[in-house]
Amino acid sequence: MVKDAIGIIDLGLDGIEVAETLTQNLKHERIIYITDLQYDSYLNISEKEIAEILKRNIEIIAEYNPKLLIIVNDIIVDRAASVILDLKVPSVNVIETLIEYANKYYQDKNMVLLVKEKILEANLFPKNLKYNRLYQIASDELEVIIKEGMTKTSRSFNTVLEKLKPVLKKQIDLIITGTPNLLELNIEFKEYLNFQEITAHGEIFLKRLLEANITDLNRKGRGGFFVFGNMTKKEFLKKQKITSKFKYQQIQFKE
Structure with a gap:
């Protein structure tokens, strides 16, 4: 039984990069990554469905006595805010974390906000960012390209x-990406845009x-990387390449 873990909740596989980075750098921590792959973060999912997904995944992680929950999917943050506020376990999420980072290191600078159309509509970033100029661009088409494995193509x-x-031709200091996988287009961004980070x-x-x-x-003890999903490990590996050693458990999510 995994105890005292850091739980990471995703929708789709956009946030697996966060789980891997923490696993590789926090050697004594037990990292639990859970995602529901029946859904895709690009789909039009209702607030009720998102809330149900989040509650279900929290119930599963709760069995492992988590000390922290990390919500890495921006759609979950947008559509299930009330559930997040009611959490009994300390939590952080991708939107507040990116805003805090941008304000700390790039306050009053020029930023590009590259997020899904629905996140732009929710206005979650602009009202909290401290910027000189903010250029908002919908990322949906770019995320489809990444999902289809078409990066570094015409x-x-x-x-x-x-x-x-x-x-x-604008001077940009920071590109804020709503989902981690947009980093896969870094070469394309550098081809056309002068930016710092x-x-x-x-x-x-x-x-x-x-x-x-x-x-x-944790300063000592044995850590580990545990992945929970609703498909077989073989199917999971076809969708995502993971370089870190991990244990996989298939979960049958209740309807």
Whole structure:
């Protein structure tokens, strides 16, 4: 039985990079990553469905006595805010973490906000960011390219160029990405845009855990990486390549 763990909750596989980064750098921590792959973070999911997914995954993680929950999917943060507020376990989420990072290191600078259309509509970032200029761009088309494995192709370069037209020839300090996998288009972004940094979610979460007094991190003991999903391990590995050693458990989610 895994105890005293850091639980990571996702929808789809966008946030697996965060789990791997923490696993590789926090050697004494037990990292539990759970996701429901019946759903995809690009789909139009209702608030009720998102809340039910989150509650279900929290119930599973609760069996392992988590000391911290990390919500790595922006759609969950947007659609299930009330559930997150009611959590009995300390939690951090991707939106507040990115905002805190941007304000700490890039206050009053020029930023590009690259997030899903629904996150733009929710206005979760602009009202809390401290910027000089903020350029907001919907990332949905770019995320489809990544999902289909079409990065570093003429399609990816052309789509990135089209999406970045509003900021071409602008001096950009920070690109804030709503999902970690947008980092896979870093080469395309560099081709057309002069910027200082693009957010690497795993490194930013790691920095926050190390510097902020959010939870006590283990200084000794054996850590581990545990993945929970609703498909077989073979099916899971077809969808996602993981370089870290991990244990996989298939879960039958109740309807």
